Each structure stands twice: as structure tokens, then as C-alpha cells.
Amino acid sequence: MKARKTPRIRQLEALMAVIGNGSMTAAAAELGISQPAISRLLSDLGKEFDFQLFDRRDGRLVPSQEVRLLEPDIRRVVDLMRHISDVSTDITKRKAGHIRIACLPGFATSHLPAVVSEFLRDRPGISMTIEPDRPERILEWMITEQYDFGITDGFFGHPAVEKIDLHMRTVCIFPEGHRLGKLAQIRARDLAEENVIHTRRDSVFFQELERRFRDDQTELRSHIEVRQFTAACELVAQGAGVSVVSELDAVKYKNQGIDFKPFTPKLPHCLSLVRPIHKTPSLITLEFVETFKESLGPYLERS
Incomplete structure (x- = not known):
């Protein structure tokens, strides 16, 4: 018994095109290939299936009973392959995928x-x-x-x-109307009498901030320790103190109760x-x- 070959997708597309058009000429035009090419595809498919694919009635090719039995499955396969082709094209064009x-x-x-x-x-x-x-x-x-x-x-x-x-630029934030708003830029010594809201003590950013205070011979009055800059912004907006945060976060709160000025010397956040x-x-x-x-x-x- 000879081994049965697996039909190729192009053969199945040719089969569905002839079923839909009723003639090889119209099917060939739909697929953009020659009539002899579609005839070869169907001839090879008929040999692999080992049964007749079409009957001729009133000048049209109509699918045989065997093909009618397979047609729903063949249609699903052809539609799936077209879908895969479309999606792969979208992926290549960066219009499909999940991140x-x-x-x-x-x-x-x-x-x-x-x-x-x-x-x-x-x-x-x-x-x-x-x-x-x-x-x-x-x-x-x-x-x-x-x-x-x-x-x-x-x-x-x-x-x-x-x-x-x-390396993100940082600023000193404070409640709107605060005295710090009169300064062009803010140093650690300008915060000597302020309650400071800051990131966790084990963070590199806090350690660098603390060093700025030491360099200015000023005590950092630790008031509230937070994990995120956004939390510091919320607290400052409520009047709980001042803080040094990324400008990216500060601008989101510009019209929500806080103001800010550049902090110097520069203290970038990585x-x-x-x-x-x-x-x-x-x-x-x-x-x-x-x-x-x-x-x-x-x-x-x-x-």
C-alpha cells in the first residue's frame, strides 16, 4: 500500500477556487495563475486523494460527492492558512502581536x-x-x-x-504658595527647616540626596519615607512636606497643588x-x- 501524501495548501486553494467559480479559467484568474497550472494542481490532488474531484454538468465543474464531504474541512484549512498569512504580514509590518x-x-x-x-x-x-x-x-x-x-x-x-x-532630571517640589517658590533654584541648605518626604533609605537615590545635605552641612529632616515619587507628589500636594523627585512625575501635579524648581547640584534619577x-x-x-x-x-x- 503506497503512502498517502499530505495535500499542499496551494492545491486546496485551487480546489476551492474551482468550486466557487465553476470553471478552471475563472479559478486561474482568481488565483493569478495560468489555467495549465491550476489543472496540474488539481490533477496531482486527485491522485493523492485517489478519487474524482469534479463532475461536469451543463458546462460547469461541480464538486463530486467525495469533495462535498470534505469541503467544510478544506474551507476551514484554507481560511486558517490565509489568516496565518495575514497575521504574519501584520507582524512583519508591526501591526499585530502582544507586549x-x-x-x-x-x-x-x-x-x-x-x-x-x-x-x-x-x-x-x-x-x-x-x-x-x-x-x-x-x-x-x-x-x-x-x-x-x-x-x-x-x-x-x-x-x-x-x-x-x-538619567532623569529631578526637581524640588513644594506646596503652591510656599516660600521656596521665590527661589530660582533650590539647594539642600534651603530645606533646612522643611520636613522632607523621600524615597526608601536603602535606595541609591536617597543616599545621593543625603550626601547633598551633608555637603551643605545641613540636616535632612526625614518626615515620610515612600517607595514611589508619585506618592511623594500626593503627600506634598496635601501639605505634608517637600520632596525631591523626577521632573517627569512633578509635571503631572503642576496644577494639583504643587510647584517645583530645579534642585542643585544636579541629582539625576536613574x-x-x-x-x-x-x-x-x-x-x-x-x-x-x-x-x-x-x-x-x-x-x-x-x-
Whole structure:
């Protein structure tokens, strides 16, 4: 008994084209091939199926009973292959796919939504998952390749993670109408009598902030310790103290009860864009990373 060959998709497309048109000439025109080419495709398919494909009635080709039995399955296969072809084209053109993003909680509710919304506006085939969490969890997700891209801080490197460091400009924020608003820029010594809201004591950013106070021979009056800049902005807006945060976060609260001025000497906040080094990124993921980087351009510290 000879081994049965698996029909090729082009043969099945030719079969469905003839069923739909009733003639090889019209089917060949639909597929953009010659009539002899479609005849060969059907001849080979008939040999593989080992039964007659068409009967001729009143000058038209009509499917045999055997083909009618297979037609629903063949149609599903042809439609599925066309769908796969369309989706693969969209992926190549970066109009289809799914991106899994892990980020700091502040980004999930402030800067990121606007960037994502604009990015997806002309890409209806793209979907996203956005998962906010602390830096330690984001690093874990990158190492285990659970997410395509991460936005974090306090990242010192890992052999399984690729990173891009961006140095964000920072400012001193204070309640609207505060005396600090009269200054052109603010030093640590200007905050000698102020309650300071700051990031966690074990963060690199706090340690650098504390060093600025020491250099100015000024005591840092620690009032409230928070994990995220957005929390500091909320507290300052409520009159709980002053803080030094990323300008990116400060501008979101400009008309919500806070004002800000440049902090000097410069105290950049390092933001890290990370992704798994052993997981090949999709084209759409790489495009989004570039889009996100560009969105941060106005807030980057210039050398």
C-alpha cells in the first residue's frame, strides 16, 4: 500500500477556487495563475486523494460527492492558512502581536498610559499586558522571561537581563504658595527647616540626596519615607512636606497643588529599561521600547 501524501495548501486553494467559480479559467484568474497550472494542481490532488474531484454538468465543474464531504474541512484549512498569512504580514509590518510590560507602580498610572494609548492608536492588532510591581519583582520576571520589557529603578545588572539606563532630571517640589517658590533654584541648605518626604533609605537615590545635605552641612529632616515619587507628589500636594523627585512625575501635579524648581547640584534619577537577554524580542516590542525612550526625551538630564 503506497503512502498517502499530505495535500499542499496551494492545491486546496485551487480546489476551492474551482468550486466557487465553476470553471478552471475563472479559478486561474482568481488565483493569478495560468489555467495549465491550476489543472496540474488539481490533477496531482486527485491522485493523492485517489478519487474524482469534479463532475461536469451543463458546462460547469461541480464538486463530486467525495469533495462535498470534505469541503467544510478544506474551507476551514484554507481560511486558517490565509489568516496565518495575514497575521504574519501584520507582524512583519508591526501591526499585530502582544507586549507584556512590567513597570513601577507610578508609571502604570502616570506617564505610561498616554504612551501606550498613542502607540496603539494605529495598531488595532496589538494588545498589551501592563503589570506594576516593585523593582525586585520586575527583575525576577525579566530573569524568568515572563515579560518582554520592564521599567524599573535601582537596577545594578544581571547576566540574564539587558538594560538601558536613562538619567532623569529631578526637581524640588513644594506646596503652591510656599516660600521656596521665590527661589530660582533650590539647594539642600534651603530645606533646612522643611520636613522632607523621600524615597526608601536603602535606595541609591536617597543616599545621593543625603550626601547633598551633608555637603551643605545641613540636616535632612526625614518626615515620610515612600517607595514611589508619585506618592511623594500626593503627600506634598496635601501639605505634608517637600520632596525631591523626577521632573517627569512633578509635571503631572503642576496644577494639583504643587510647584517645583530645579534642585542643585544636579541629582539625576536613574531609570532602567530592561528586558530578558536570552529571549528574542519581537519587532513590535523593540519599536515600543524606542517609542517609550523617545517619550522620556524632554525629561532627560543633559550632560
